[in-house]
Amino acid sequence: MHVSSWIFFGVIVLVSWGIVGMLQKLSTNYLSAESALVWLVVGFLLMEPFLYPGRALFSYSARSLAWALGGGFLNALGAWALLAAMKSGGKASIVAPLTALYPLVVVLAAPLVLHESITRVQGAGVFFALAAVVLLSA
Amino acid sequence: MRVILKEKWFWYSILCVLCWGGWALLSKLGSTEIPAEGMQFLFTIGTLPVVLVLLVMRRFHCGESRKGIFLATLMGVLAGVGGLALFAAYRTQGNTSVITAVTALYPMITVGLAILFLRERLNRVQFVGLGCAAIAIVILSS
Numbered sequence: 001m002h003v004s005s006w007i008f009f010g011v012i013v014l015v016s017w018g019i020v021g022m023l024q025k026l027s028t029n030y031l032s033a034e035s036a037l038v039w040l041v042v043g044f045l046l047m048e049p050f051l052y053p054g055r056a057l058f059s060y061s062a063r064s065l066a067w068a069l070g071g072g073f074l075n076a077l078g079a080w081a082l083l084a085a086m087k088s089g090g091k092a093s094i095v096a097p098l099t100a101l102y103p104l105v106v107v108l109a110a111p112l113v114l115h116e117s118i119t120r121v122q123g124a125g126v127f128f129a130l131a132a133v134v135l136l137s138a
Numbered sequence: 139m140r141v142i143l144k145e146k147w148f149w150y151s152i153l154c155v156l157c158w159g160g161w162a163l164l165s166k167l168g169s170t171e172i173p174a175e176g177m178q179f180l181f182t183i184g185t186l187p188v189v190l191v192l193l194v195m196r197r198f199h200c201g202e203s204r205k206g207i208f209l210a211t212l213m214g215v216l217a218g219v220g221g222l223a224l225f226a227a228y229r230t231q232g233n234t235s236v237i238t239a240v241t242a243l244y245p246m247i248t249v250g251l252a253i254l255f256l257r258e259r260l261n262r263v264q265f266v267g268l269g270c271a272a273i274a275i276v277i278l279s280s
Binding site for chain 1: 145146147148150151153154155156157158159160161162163164165166167168170171172173175176177178179180181182183184185186187188189192193195196199200201202203205206207209210211212213214215216217218219220222223224226227230231232233234235236237238239240241242243244245246247248249250251252255256261263264266267268269270271273274275277278279
């Protein structure tokens with residue numbers, strides 16, 4: 001069976017974020033969700049010296065820099081919105097599966113923004129993945 | 139339905155979905171030029187304005203428990219490792235929708251770890267979810 005080249009990186013994402021999911025449960029036994037979010041970013045900051053790209057940083061186009069910075073901003077804003085949803089009376093059993101549907105935004109926007117489309121088989125795979133995420137978060 | 143549309147939590151949830159969907163799209167766009175390490179470096183800087191506002195709102199009180207601080211910071215390091223791998227995946231020629239859908243399956247690992255280490259039990263709905271995840275991975279990884 002041919003395996004796509006991105007799968008190796010995908011497995012690393014699944015395992016590391018899978019552990020993050022468990023640590024989220026454990027850390028919020030001791031901290032408020034907001035505090036946990038702040039310390040999570042402290043964890044990000046600990047990695048910064050190892051990731052600093054040096055002078056190459058100034059060679060990237062302004063547009064790409066904006067995409068990267070904007071991505072971080074949107075991710076943090078999304079995390080905050082999730083906390084706000086929980087605090088505003090949203091049940092975790094509803095809010096978690098609902099917010100897990102974010103890949104749907106990518107599927108819908110990718111043809112317009114990235115000029116990418118998916119095959120019928122990939123569409124079926126994405127459907128099962130979204131169903132899985134919603135069911136697992138319930 | 140009308141009742142839900144009046145609920146604040148619903149609109150916050152939609153905002154979350156839109157923000158995270160936007161994050162994935164911008165990550166793909168940025169990754170075409172910037173390598174994974176640079177993307178994660180810049181991503182972290184991008185999160186700072188939101189975290190600073192959060193800190194000010196909490197009047198810089200975020201240290202309720204040392205154990206909690208350790209776990210949450212470790213969570214950040216691991217989330218960063220995952221972020222690096224995600225940016226690297228986006229840099230390949232793989233389809234963005236497929237990569238985003240597969241990597242969003244991480245609750246599958248969380249559920250497995252919670253069963254192993256936290257002695258939680260899998261409910262029927264989650265069991266069906268694991269089945270769907272397995273089917274999705276087989277379809278999308280080939």
